Amino acid sequence: MVGKYDITLKDMFSDLTDDILSYFLGIQHTKIEELNVEFPRVEMRESDMIFRCITKEGNSIAVHIEFQSDNDREMPYRMLRYAVEIMEKYGLIPYQVVVYIGENSLNMADGLDFNFGKENFLKYRYKIIDVGEIKFTEITQTSYYELFMLLPLMDKERRKKEKELYLKECIEMIKKIPLEQERKRELAARAKILAELVYEEEIIDKMFAEVIKMLDLEKSATFRRLIExxxxxxxxxxxxxxxxxxxxxxxxxxxxxxxxxxxxxxxx
Structure with missing residues (x-):
């Protein structure tokens, strides 16, 4: 969950798929189909995002993206169970990634490595992206505007040093995005919600006061859903x-x- 709201990370990042695949994973795709996957054997929970992706080379793969706001020591086992379910149900090789957006330092393994001899071993890996380690300028110098909603969580060292000044700059960058007002409003609303993971509510309200008025944030679908x-x-x-x-x-x-x-x- 994010902050004080009953809203899932999947809801927050549902529109980020293209940018995550292209920018974070370097996968140039020609078609994406969301897979309706239920995992009856995986802790009675649903995965965040799974897509059938047809790459430009014509390969069909399953891209599996999980979002984490805290460290989970059981993550490697859960990801492996997901991988098995995907392969069994769809016959696709899964490309798996965990997007970590927590305030605490990343402390999760990126796979499993068991060795019981030359003929008995298991080597399993998935990719982990620590959003806090991504520099502010890495994103703001690109045209991946959907990713700007993650700015309040990025550049951890600078963010902790500059505090609310950093958040103010994030907001200014979102205000300047060359997108239509409605889309910019949604990105700003989501950025405000995500900021709650790393900033105190008083600072967030103070920094976002102007943009809330300017973009009329109360009209955003995200805010309306949160109110409900x-x-x-x-x-x-x-x-x-x-x-x-x-x-x-x-x-x-x-x-x-x-x-x-x-x-x-x-x-x-």
Whole structure:
């Protein structure tokens, strides 16, 4: 999850696929098809992004992208299980990458290496991209404008040294992006949300005040979705309190407008 909002990293980065493939992975593609993959054997969770990618050379591969906001010591095992599921279901070789956007220093292995002799070994690797290690100018000197929403998380050393001055420069770069107003508004909204991973809320509100007014950020689809998520979270809080008081589930559903099945889950 990102910050205080009930919004997944997949939602945040859903429009970044082309730029991630081209800029971060160096994969020049001619076609991308999102794969509808469910992983019943992988901890009952869905992968962030999996695409069938046809490269310019005509090779068909499965590009699997995971987003992490914290270090996960189990990541190599989870990624390997994903790789097996992809190969079994689609018969495609997976190109896997973990995009790390956490505030703490990267501390995750990029694969597994078991050796029990010359004929018994396992060497498995995937790519890890530490967004905090990417320099501000590496992105701002390109035309990969969708990636500008990641600027508040980049250039960790400079960010920690300059603090809110760095965030201000990030915002100025987003304001200058030569895109239509609606798209720029969405990128600014997402940049504001991602900034919560590394900045205090007071600083974020102060730095984004002007751009919120200038771009009318409240109109962005991202912000509207977050407002709805906030309303739902408030309803869930009320439902929990009413359950404690012993109110009937059907009555709680009428009061909160939440589905009965969702209220039942709160009992677990």
């Amino acid at each position: 998520e906030g309303r739902k979270e408030a309803k869930i809080t009320i439902a929990k309190e009413l359950l404690k008081e012993g109110m009937n589930i059907d009555k709680i559903a009428k009061v909160t407008k939440l589905p009965v099945e969702e209220i039942k889950k709160l009992l677990n």
